[in-house]
Amino acid sequence: MSASVGTTATPSSRVLPAKWRPVFGSWLTAYKRTWRGSIFGRFLSPLMFLLSLGLGLGRLVDKSTGGVDGVPYLQFVVPGILAAQSMWAAMGESTYPVMGAIRWNMKYHAMLATPIGIDDVLLGHLLYVMMQVTGATAIFIGVAALFGSFSSWWVLLCLPITVLTGMAFAVPVFAFSAKQEGPDNFNILFRFIMTPLFLFSGIFFPVSQLPDLMRPIAWVMPLWHGVQANRSLALGSPDFAAVAGHTAYLLVVIVIGAWLARRAFIARLVV
Amino acid sequence: MTPAFSADDSVGCVTHPDPDFLLHATGLTKTFGSFTAVDGIDFAVERGESFGFLGPNGAGKSSTMKMVGCVSPVSCGELRVFGQDPATHGPQIRARLGVVPQKDTLDEELSVEENLWIYGRYFGLSRREVRVRTSELLDFAQLTDRAKSTVEPLSGGMKRRLTIARSLISRPEILLLDEPTTGLDPQARHVLWDRLFRLKRSGVTLVLTTHYMDEAEQLCDRLVVMDHGKIVAHGSPRSLITEYSTREVLELRFDTDDHAQHGEAIAGIGERVEVLPDRLLVYTEDGDAAAAEVHQRGVRPMSALVRRSTLEDVFLHLTGRTLVD
Numbered sequence: 001m002s003a004s005v006g007t008t009a010t011p012s013s014r015v016l017p018a019k020w021r022p023v024f025g026s027w028l029t030a031y032k033r034t035w036r037g038s039i040f041g042r043f044l045s046p047l048m049f050l051l052s053l054g055l056g057l058g059r060l061v062d063k064s065t066g067g068v069d070g071v072p073y074l075q076f077v078v079p080g081i082l083a084a085q086s087m088w089a090a091m092g093e094s095t096y097p098v099m100g101a102i103r104w105n106m107k108y109h110a111m112l113a114t115p116i117g118i119d120d121v122l123l124g125h126l127l128y129v130m131m132q133v134t135g136a137t138a139i140f141i142g143v144a145a146l147f148g149s150f151s152s153w154w155v156l157l158c159l160p161i162t163v164l165t166g167m168a169f170a171v172p173v174f175a176f177s178a179k180q181e182g183p184d185n186f187n188i189l190f191r192f193i194m195t196p197l198f199l200f201s202g203i204f205f206p207v208s209q210l211p212d213l214m215r216p217i218a219w220v221m222p223l224w225h226g227v228q229a230n231r232s233l234a235l236g237s238p239d240f241a242a243v244a245g246h247t248a249y250l251l252v253v254i255v256i257g258a259w260l261a262r263r264a265f266i267a268r269l270v271v
Numbered sequence: 272m273t274p275a276f277s278a279d280d281s282v283g284c285v286t287h288p289d290p291d292f293l294l295h296a297t298g299l300t301k302t303f304g305s306f307t308a309v310d311g312i313d314f315a316v317e318r319g320e321s322f323g324f325l326g327p328n329g330a331g332k333s334s335t336m337k338m339v340g341c342v343s344p345v346s347c348g349e350l351r352v353f354g355q356d357p358a359t360h361g362p363q364i365r366a367r368l369g370v371v372p373q374k375d376t377l378d379e380e381l382s383v384e385e386n387l388w389i390y391g392r393y394f395g396l397s398r399r400e401v402r403v404r405t406s407e408l409l410d411f412a413q414l415t416d417r418a419k420s421t422v423e424p425l426s427g428g429m430k431r432r433l434t435i436a437r438s439l440i441s442r443p444e445i446l447l448l449d450e451p452t453t454g455l456d457p458q459a460r461h462v463l464w465d466r467l468f469r470l471k472r473s474g475v476t477l478v479l480t481t482h483y484m485d486e487a488e489q490l491c492d493r494l495v496v497m498d499h500g501k502i503v504a505h506g507s508p509r510s511l512i513t514e515y516s517t518r519e520v521l522e523l524r525f526d527t528d529d530h531a532q533h534g535e536a537i538a539g540i541g542e543r544v545e546v547l548p549d550r551l552l553v554y555t556e557d558g559d560a561a562a563a564e565v566h567q568r569g570v571r572p573m574s575a576l577v578r579r580s581t582l583e584d585v586f587l588h589l590t591g592r593t594l595v596d
Contacts, residue, residue: 022392026378029389033380110376112342114393114441115362271303271343 019116023124024131026111031128042089042136046143049081050074053204054147068206071235078149079234080203082140082158083226086166089136091194093129094170095186098177101125102268109269118265122258126171133166134159152236161233161243164250165226171257178264197223225249293318293445293476294339298348301334301500308334310500311348318444321477325487325582326497327594332480333373335497336449339478340370353444366394369443369475373450375434379423383414386422387437394441404440411466412436428459435466446470448479452486464489482594484582496586503589508582515588516580517542519558523551523565523572536570545587554584 031038058073068076101107111121137159144150176189200210201223207215218224225246232238294316301309309331316322324332337343338350341357341364350357352364377386384405391401409415412432422430431451438446451467452460467490471477481487487494488508495505504511521541525533534546541555551572555561558577565575586594 019393019395022389022395025392026389029385030378030381105378106372106374106376107378109342109372110378110390111393113340113365113368113370113372113376114390115366115395116393117362269342 019120020124020127023111023116023120024128026107027125027128028131031132039135039139042139043143045085045136046081046140049085050078050144050147050149053077053081054149074147074149075151075235076231077204078144078147079155079158079230080201080227082137082144082162082234083165083223083230084198084201084203085140086133086137086162086226087169087194087197087223089133090129090166090170091173091190093132094173095177095189096183098125098174099180099183099186102178103181108265112269118269119262121269122174122262122265126167126174126258126261129170130163130167133170134163137162137166150234152234154233154236154238157233157238157243158230161226161229161247161250164247164254165222165230168222168226168250168253168257171254171261173257175257175260175264178261178268197221202227222250222253292316292351293353294322294478295351296335296339296348299335299338299345299350300347301331301338301343302346307500309338309346312495312497312500312502314495314502314505316445316476316478318476319474321471321490321492322479323487323491323494324478324480324497325482325484325491325494325586325594326480327482327586327592330497331500332497333449336447336478336480340368340447341365366441367444369438369441369446371431371434371438371446371448371451373453375430377422377430377433377437380421382419382421383425383433384409384418386433387440390437391440396441401440404442408436408439411439411469413462426459428455428462431455431459431463432466435463439470443475445476445478448477450480450482452481452483460486484586484594487582494582496582496589498586498590504585511582511585512580514585516584517554518556518580519561520578520580520584521553521555521558521561521565522574522576522578523553523570524549524574525551526573533570533572536568537565540564540568547593552584552587554580 054074054077058077061067061073067073108121112118141155141159145155173189177186180186200214201207201218201221207218207224210218229243229246232243292315294314296315297313298311299309299313300307300311312331312335314322324335326332334343338345338357339352341352341361344358353367355364357364378389381389387405387408388398388401391404392398396404406415409418412435414429414433414436417425417429422433425433435448435451448467452463455463464486467477471490477490479490491508493505493507494511495502496511497503504515506514523533523537527533530548530551531546533551534544537544537551537553541553541561543554545552545554553561553565562575562577565572583594586592
């Protein structure tokens with residue numbers, strides 16, 4: 001053993017101004033173990049959607065009705081699916097990993113025994129989730145572009161909008177996950193909230209086709225806003241006022257979610 | 272973070288900790304709703320000391336450790352670590368503490384060395400510094416040949432040593448160990464004790480909890496005995512034994528269901544007799560003489576064993592219960 005181990009030297013540990021960085025780094029270190037499989041899935045998912053909905057269903061729709069609102073079905077549906085896959089990616093990153101870090105592997109507890117604080121733990125993890133969502137979205141846009149899903153360069157603005165859409169789910173779900181004692185409720189979340197949202201948020205058909213009573217539900221949830229903004233941009237003649245409105249709505253959801261998540265983290269981790 | 276109490280709540284608590292101590296608590300209390308886990312305890316730890324909390328499960332040891340570790344807010348009373356208040360200087364205090372929690376919080380999917388790297392980064396250490404210290408600490412924890420292995424398949428003793436190595440990456444002034452050897456086999460415990468003893472000799476202040484009296488005897492210069500959230504005795508292991516027990520103990524076992532029925536037959540031998548479900552304990556200055564007297568009375572136990580008094584006897588005397596059921 002070296003004599004210096006554990007001796008009381010000068011307190012060498014500085015308190016960093018941005019303590020979320022080592023938290024982010026810790027999640028990134030874990031990701032390095034699984035990134036290959038993860039990236040493969042990120043490519044596979046858009047391919048499957050494009051083949052089945054774009055080429056399969058799309059050809060059928062275009063042949064019988066000439067597209068939706070005069071737009072080929074592929075170009076109508078892909079911006080919506082882009083928003084939805086961001087939601088799915090965000091959910092995957094903010095359910096089990098968050099509960100696990102509290103209940104199973106106690107990752108958060110390990111961090112909190114050091115100079116790292118609750119806000120650093122939350123911010124570092126959220127930024128890591130954002131990195132994942134950004135990666136998934138960029139890959140999706142790239143693959144879909146190869147299939148001719150977009151008719152305008154404005155689609156590049158879909159990247160930040162789509163990331164915001166994902167985070168509008170991730171951040172409130174952090175609050176939800178922090179409160180869970182086990183994974184049971186995640187199934188309810190996936191089956192009874194995510195799946196209906198996927199089906200009824202104007203991705204496959206305009207919300208105007210929905211019964212009057214169901215439309216407000218779509219309007220309240222973040223996914224519809226992401227879908228609308230994406231579609232407006234990707235089709236090439238964006239309604240910027242509408243896009244700005246949808247973006248503002250997503251931001252509001254993120255801010256409220258952050259407040260809830262912080263409260264839930266404190267309640268679970270500071271006892 | 273929300274402070275757990277306002278200034279008004281702490282009225283009535285004794286609040287004058289001495290700044291000369293590394294660790295000082297007065298009237299330290301932790302409540303969870305209507306349950307009081309730690310009930311107004313006082314203690315102080317000096318630099319270089321090895322200080323223990325001995326008590327059964329549920330005595331309030333871990334709650335105390337979490338407050339000292341600045342991860343659990345103090346409900347009432349006052350606590351100073353390095354002369355600072357955890358409520359206002361949590362991160363600064365934690366930067367100078369090493370924490371070995373009761374349950375390992377290692378990242379099992381990462382390698383041994385990655386666990387040390389990411390932990391060192393939490394303390395704001397540079398990547399290069401972390402790597403230098405990691406190789407030192409792996410050596411210290413006898414894990415160098417497992418550096419690249421993932422944590423998951425390691426033995427309990429190895430994981431514990433890794434947790435200790437990890438807690439040392441910031442070169443802490445105080446090392447907090449919550450039940451460091453619970454659940455380990457005897458050999459792994461001895462390896463761990465050896466490592467902790469080396470740390471102590473190198474000047475690290477150790478604060479540990481345990482429900483093993485042999486661990487407390489091995490590692491602690493001074494300790495407090497806790498029961499139901501209160502401190503029921505304090506002193507060095509030796510002084511506690513002198514004060515609360517006799518020099519020797521005669522243990523008698525009978526081939527019987529109820530040991531209480533033999534209590535009367537040996538009443539009056541030694542200073543006092545303790546009846547346990549599985550044996551009788553005769554507290555005496557001279558165990559062999561007591562054994563002879565038992566024999567003289569015609570009592571024939573299945574086995575008779577003379578041993579030195581331990582902290583277990585102290586605890587039994589103070590609470591009427593054994594430490595580990």
